[in-house]
Amino acid sequence: MALYKVSFLAHLLFLGMFILVSRVEHVNACTKECGNLGYGICPGSEGSPKNPICTNCCSGYKGCNYYNANGTFICEGTSDPKNPNTCPLYCDPQIAYSKCPRSEGKTIIYPTGCTTCCTGYKGCYYFGQEGEFVCEGESIEPKGCTQECDPRVAYMTCPSSGLAKLNEVCVNCYTAGEGCKLYEHDGSLLCTGEPQTSTA
16 A cells, blocks of 8 residues: 555656646747748837937837936836827927837847747737737847947947947947947947946
8 A cells, every 4th residue: 555655646746747847848938930920119228318319108118118317217108019109299308218128129120030929029019911910029038248249330329429420339239338329331220328237
């Protein structure tokens, strides 16, 4: 009888471990198939206390928080990228900058390549070939502070340089100074440098 109980308990333990392993492997596991998405919209953090943006709470993106130059929270954006609000066109003088789930990379992703809803980044909205909303990305975007030169950067402007174009710079979205804007070769904005938090 004791041997039977031990065997039964061992079976239950094995079954529990199998279920646990199966669940762990399933978390954030994406298939290798390619999606058929048309494009993606990724609201990114913009502006700084010294280089304010022109927006208002109505037209600000949902999920992005907006602050004044002193860092005081003003509002959360209410405009959904998949169904934008109809808002008055004015700059709220209280708003200086925004903090969004995604702070690096392109605002518009086109083409999307093999991206699927599973591999798409959180904070990015993905649309189909006909412009219909499909999903919000599910994967957390890796963010590493490296000293590598981003080959996409053609030039940079910074508040400290009087917004003059700085060419042939070795920089990336993480190492860019606060308020510095990095631009691609076609003139489109790649990202804006954010305040660096000290880990000391």
